[in-house]
Amino acid sequence: MSLRHGLLGLLAEGPASGYDLARRFTEVLGSVWPAQHPKIYAELNKLAGEGLVEVESEGPRRRKAYRITDAGVAEVKRWLTEVDVDHTMRLQPLLRSLFFWMMDRDELQQHLEAEARYYRDLAEQYTEYAARKDRGEFGYSEQTQSMRVTIEAGIRLYSALADWADWAQTVPPAKPSKGS
Amino acid sequence: MSLRHGLLGLLAEGPASGYDLARRFTEVLGSVWPAQHPKIYAELNKLAGEGLVEVESEGPRRRKAYRITDAGVAEVKRWLTEVDVDHTMRLQPLLRSLFFWMMDRDELQQHLEAEARYYRDLAEQYTEYAARKDRGEFGYSEQTQSMRVTIEAGIRLYSALADWADWAQTVPPAKPSKGS
DNA sequence: CTAGGACATGTCCCTAGGGACATATCTGAG
DNA sequence: CTCAGATATGTCCCTAGGGACATGTCCTAG
Numbered sequence: 001m002s003l004r005h006g007l008l009g010l011l012a013e014g015p016a017s018g019y020d021l022a023r024r025f026t027e028v029l030g031s032v033w034p035a036q037h038p039k040i041y042a043e044l045n046k047l048a049g050e051g052l053v054e055v056e057s058e059g060p061r062r063r064k065a066y067r068i069t070d071a072g073v074a075e076v077k078r079w080l081t082e083v084d085v086d087h088t089m090r091l092q093p094l095l096r097s098l099f100f101w102m103m104d105r106d107e108l109q110q111h112l113e114a115e116a117r118y119y120r121d122l123a124e125q126y127t128e129y130a131a132r133k134d135r136g137e138f139g140y141s142e143q144t145q146s147m148r149v150t151i152e153a154g155i156r157l158y159s160a161l162a163d164w165a166d167w168a169q170t171v172p173p174a175k176p177s178k179g180s
Numbered sequence: 181m182s183l184r185h186g187l188l189g190l191l192a193e194g195p196a197s198g199y200d201l202a203r204r205f206t207e208v209l210g211s212v213w214p215a216q217h218p219k220i221y222a223e224l225n226k227l228a229g230e231g232l233v234e235v236e237s238e239g240p241r242r243r244k245a246y247r248i249t250d251a252g253v254a255e256v257k258r259w260l261t262e263v264d265v266d267h268t269m270r271l272q273p274l275l276r277s278l279f280f281w282m283m284d285r286d287e288l289q290q291h292l293e294a295e296a297r298y299y300r301d302l303a304e305q306y307t308e309y310a311a312r313k314d315r316g317e318f319g320y321s322e323q324t325q326s327m328r329v330t331i332e333a334g335i336r337l338y339s340a341l342a343d344w345a346d347w348a349q350t351v352p353p354a355k356p357s358k359g360s
Numbered sequence: 361c362t363a364g365g366a367c368a369t370g371t372c373c374c375t376a377g378g379g380a381c382a383t384a385t386c387t388g389a390g
Numbered sequence: 391c392t393c394a395g396a397t398a399t400g401t402c403c404c405t406a407g408g409g410a411c412a413t414g415t416c417c418t419a420g
Contacts, residue, residue, distance in 0.1 A: 002272050003376080009279040019398050031267070032274040036378065041399055061385040061398050076279060081287050085273055087211070087298065089337075092182050092266040094212040097330045099189040099260060101322035102253075107261050118267065142281035142354045149351055150277045153344050157269075160340040164333050171329055174322045183406080199368050216408065221369055241368050241415040 002086070003035055003043055008052060008076045011068040013143050015056040018044050019063065028147070031122065032154065047072070093161070101173065112165045119162035126154040182266070183215055183223055188232060188256045191248040193323050195236040198224050199243065208327070211302065212334065227252070273341070277348070285353065292345045299342035306334040 006029070010021055021044075022037040029035070044066055047053045052072035056065045068076075093115060100108055130151045138144040186209070190201055201224075202217040209215070224246055227233045232252035236245045248256075273295060280288055310331045318324040 001376085002275055006275055006278075009275075009282070012279070012282060017398075018400090022398095029275065029278070031269055032271050034268060034270070034377090037398090038379085038400070038402090039377065042401095045400095059398095061396095062400095063385095063398060073282075077282055080276060080279060080283050081291075085276065085295070087273065088214060089212055089269075089271060090214070091212050091269060091333075091337075094330055094333050095182055095186055095189075095209065096260060096265065097333060098186075098209075098326055099192070099256060100326040100329060102189070102192060102257055103260055111261075115265070140354055145351065145354050146278055146281040149280060149348050150274055152347065153271075153274050153277060153341070156340040156344050157337065160336040161333070164336050167332065168329050171325065174320055174325050181406080197368075198370095202368095214407090217368090218370070218372090218409085219407065222371095225370095239368095241366095242370095243368060243415095 002033065003039060004047065005076055005079045006033060006035070007040065007043055007047065008068060008072050008079075011053055011066055012073055012076055015065045015067040017059070017063050017065045020065075028150075032150070097168070100168075105173065109169060112169045116162050116165035116169075119158045119165060123155055123158035123162055126151050126158065130155060182213065183219060184227065185256055185259045186213060186215070187220065187223055187227065188248060188252050188259075191233055191246055192253055192256055195245045195247040197239070197243050197245045200245075208330075212330070280348075281353065289349060292349045296342050296345035296349075299338045299345060303335055303338035303342055306331050306338065310335060 006025070007021055010016065010024055016024075018037065018041045022035070022040050025033070025035040025040065044053065048055065048066065050071075051069060052075055053066045053068050056067035058064055103111065130148065132138065133144060133148050133151065138147070186205070187201055190196065190204055196204075198217065198221045202215070202220050205213070205215040205220065224233065228235065228246065230251075231249060232255055233246045233248050236247035238244055283291065310328065312318065313324060313328050313331065318327070
């Protein structure tokens with residue numbers, strides 16, 4: 001049930017429509033918390049029904065902007081402070097790595113190179129984003145400061161994975177016993 | 181559909197029962213790919229129906245050990261080499277970090293300390309595990325060598341997160357403009 | 361001999377998420 | 391004026407996963 005709180009949190013920064021939220025989810029949160037628009041619209045309707053958000057205004061093209069209510073703000077805060085963090089990490093690349101021994105030497109090589117490139121690219125994108133933030137392009141609000149912290153996690157995580165993929169290429173498939 | 185291939189991959193190392201596999205999933209893969217036993221038994225039955233695994237033997241207490249078939253081995257290899265890696269990373273801690281600005285100074289402090297401790301502990305457990313592997317406690321088969329690579333990813337990932345949580349505590353809530 | 365606990369396999373239901381498909385509205389280019 | 395494309399909101403269905411509950415089997419301590 002984190003999508004729910006993700007939406008509430010984003011709305012706590014200011015009113016937005018489902019469309020806006022969908023964009024923010026794919027742009028900012030795409031790699032750490034993917035969410036499709038159908039889910040977002042559905043959840044917004046539920047949240048409105050529970051009084052955690054309300055329709056702020058109706059714009060062109062049936063656009064509905066939502067505003068978070070006091071109850072909504074209270075709910076995010078409750079979630080942030082009272083609900084245990086879910087540390088579940090479901091990383092297919094790591095699951096796959098358990099089975100590297102089933103791959104040919106050069107298939108594995110190629111795989112690890114592609115992985116390293118993928119992670120390095122993402123790390124660089126996040127680094128670039130962080131640099132823009134640090135240059136002040138997004139201002140110095142509390143919200144962007146939190147975003148900066150999130151971005152830093154992205155940089156560190158993807159760098160770690162890129163380094164790991166590089167390192168893995170140096171590991172021999174099976175360590176021969178002493179003096180081979 | 182990774183549970184499917186996770187099971188096939190584990191069975192490629194040798195025959196095992198659903199119970200064995202469930203244990204391995206919680207012990208080795210608990211933090212990178214959680215799986216409950218009901219799903220495992222269900223999937224094994226499906227795999228058996230498709231001829232990717234077969235019942236090797238029936239033991240005491242209704243125990244059924246499964247063995248992977250040639251078709252099963254081919255399927256894991258196909259997955260490893262031909263199917264695109266799913267890089268989805270759904271990390272609630274990072275989603276939460278976007279909303280740190282909504283938390284009180286000391287609540288956040290406590291939160292980050294707890295997070296750092298949590299990650300540091302896991303990183304240490306993995307490091308310990310890696311050390312045992314490197315001492316040769318698990319032998320030097322290709323399989324344990326791959327496991328070593330997976331463990332290394334765990335170490336690096338959790339260390340990165342622990343460092344991040346430490347670093348986040350040093351970030352001021354909102355950067356005041358020049359000369360405050 | 362009996363009861364508790366570990367071993368072992370399953371059913372059932374509910375929610376979350378992925379993805380295809382549908383539709384309405386507005387803008388701007390030609 | 392018309393049509394392509396962006397904006398904007400939804401429905402529907404299917405699968406994956408979480409978790410409660412149920413059941414059978416064997417061993418061993420008392």
